[in-house]
Amino acid sequence: DQGMVEFVRKSYEWHRTAGSAVVGFFPEVARQDYLTSESCEIANMIDLAVRMSQLGVGDYWDDADRYLRNQFAENQLTHGEWMQRISDQSPEMPVDERQSSRDAVRRNIGEFAGWSTGNDFIPEPVGPLPRGFAFMHCCTGNASRAICYAWRGSLNYAENKLHVHLLFNRSSPWADVHSYIPYDGRVDVILKQRCNVSFRVSDWVDKSKIMVRVGEKLRSARWTGRYLEVGECAPQSNVSITFPISERTQQESIGARAFTLTLKGNDVVAIDPPGKYCPFYQRQKYRLGTVQSRELQRFVSDEALVI
DSSP states (O other): OHHHHHHHHHHHHHHHTTSBTTTTBOOSSOSTTOOOBOHHHHHHHHHHHHHHHHTTSOOOHHHHHHHIIIIIHHTBOOOOHHHHHHHHHSOOOOOOTTOOOTTHHHHTTTOBBSSBOSSBSSOOOBTTBOTTOOBOHHHHHHHHHHHHHHHHHTEEEETTEEEEOSOSOEEOSSEEEEEOTTTSSEEEEEESSOEEEEEEOOTTSOGGGOEEEETTEEOOOEEETTEEEEEEEOTTOEEEEEOOOOEEEEEEEETTEEEEEEEETTEEEEEESOOSSSBSOOOGGGGSSOOOOOOOOOOOOSSOOOO
């Protein structure tokens, strides 16, 4: 239904202007002066960017990359010390037999924010919303699905060709992707079978300064749009691309407020002014010039999840 496809594409591109496409801040009320963003809306925009790119409606991989690395990642609760402090200072709320306040903060680690601002997990009190409103659990359901879309869409294999669309860490039956972004401009792909390899390179990367190695040997590659076509490589090959990555500053309006962003690639590594309760973009580690890593055991399923 090409009419419906075009309607969805135009709707997506309009909605992109109603928030901040630089960080992936999209309010539930689609207007520039709205203060907060549900994770639901960010997840929906990620879903659309990935699915339309997969279906050839347009190339929205850079959009997905920016949304995932910034507001979406910051909207997931990964530590709760700040929330526990607020809870300890707040009056006790009555509970009935259907509810429990036991270890509430710890039990919500991994949830996604319901009313985040451009620089904080929760907003200042506005109208009827008290300070401390953090979650609506529709957001966690939608965001979990968006993770699956992004993970599945980050690469694909078909007809002896591996396309790496998003430069994130990812294991698969065909290859393992090791991304050093934003510590360093480097991505390694360790092949598990012989195939042709191509990388989609983000629009902030200078094409003329990319170097390609297969093992220790330099290799020339050709461009097809934003895709760097490396060609056929043998099993167990380490196919590596490297490129300069540096910091830049940018002024951006997010949720009716003006911010100064420091970006490294597509990643926001600092924001000014900072947040108050759980400030976003505490990413000093990305700016130190030293890659931090840890050893993990990765699992690759033989089954494909259909959603």
